[in-house]
């Protein structure tokens with residue numbers, strides 16, 4: 280009897296004659312803070328982690344993130360097959376670099392780089408790295424210009440942007456010691472206008488940051504008007520100030536559905552553009568792109584030449600090692616979809632966005648922000664008369680119980696008292712999903728209306744992070 284038990288215990292310890300769940304690892308605490316002395320079978324480690332991750336939200340119901348949650352199976356295979364390649368090992372993986380450069384070429388042309396310009400570009404981890412690198416190059420150009428003009432007085436460079444920017448822009452100013460001239464938003468005007476730029480500009484302005492699809496409302500800054508202003512400033516004052524366009528989300532949408540809308544290298548002062556491949560470029564996280572209209576805008580000083588990987592390699596990036604898979608996946612999408620395929624997807628997104636916007640408006644509960652929205656992003660606030668029934672935070676919290684991830688947050692200065700819900704419509708969000716979401720939104724209304732009728736209140740949640 281005893282030896283039977285001993286045998287059973289031994290079998291259990293070794294995980295024999297049972298499923299993974301019958302092994303001891305599932306009845307003991309798992310290591311959380313110290314590396315265990317000995318390991319565990321691969322299937323067990325996989326199951327433990329995979330099962331814990333069930334507590335995460337479902338990426339396919341994540342309407343908060345701009346980032347791609349689905350790719351075709353062939354792309355998944357390509358990604359898996361190339362996970363072991365470090366992109367920085369150009370000498371060892373020269374073809375991967377060649378493919379990166381093909382994507383840079385395709386994007387520069389998509390962004391209408393003029394034929395007589397010598398455009399350059401690079402892949403990055405995302406738009407954040409691309410923005411930091413881009414503005415850094417403009418800071419260097421400003422400094423070199425001053426040197427050329429023989430100006431030696433110590434001056435602090437400044438950068439102008441609207442409060443509608445992503446947090447990375449503020450990070451840039453702080454990390455790289457540039458004075459941040461952030462233009463506050465006004466009630467019902469959530470974009471950077473040329474007038475506001477005019478009030479802030481001077482000879483130490485290294486660049487104007489403009490957004491093609493803001494994180495808060497999905498709107499577009501007055502890019503063309505700001506360009507006109509900069510042409511006038513150059514003519515009257517001699518200051519040649521560049522624009523960096525943050526096309527993180529809009530850069531892969533606008534060219535396909537609004538090809539005549541001018542925001543890119545067709546505008547004389549637009550010198551650099553970033554775009555997130557992992558947003559509407561339709562690739563998983565993390566790939567972004569930075570494109571310069573001409574290599575003359577990047578100081579040689581910023582390019583490091585390393586030789587320890589074999590061959591001399593120029594690098595202009597903030598980090599060193601990174602995966603190759605997402606760069607290859609970007610090329611996959613460009614080959615696989617072509618302009619036609621991207622256009623069809625973006626048209627579907629806009630159609631579904633309009634459908635959902637109309638449905639939300641018909642509830643009579645919500646007010647849509649930015650009626651001129653050009654991107655598949657919806658920002659809504661609750662009408663005054665319903666503010667006693669529920670807040671956007673209540674709706675966000677209740678929808679989360681159903682699995683939907685719809686963030687609620689307050690707008691930037693000077694409209695912090697306005698709280699909104701944002702829905703990012705992505706490739707795998709069908710019209711049918713939009714109907715299901717609407718049904719759940721009506722259920723949330725009923726829940727809170729009933730509570731109110733009964734004289735009860737529910738907890739009001741704080742804002743959740745949208746970045």
Ligand SMILES: Cc1ncc(COP(=O)(O)O)c(C=O)c1O
Nearest residue numbers: 405406407445493494525527555
């Ligand atoms: C307008 C804008 N810029 C920059 C970023 C940062 O992009 P990434 O996540 O690719 O670093 C975002 C992210 O949502 C964004 O919306």
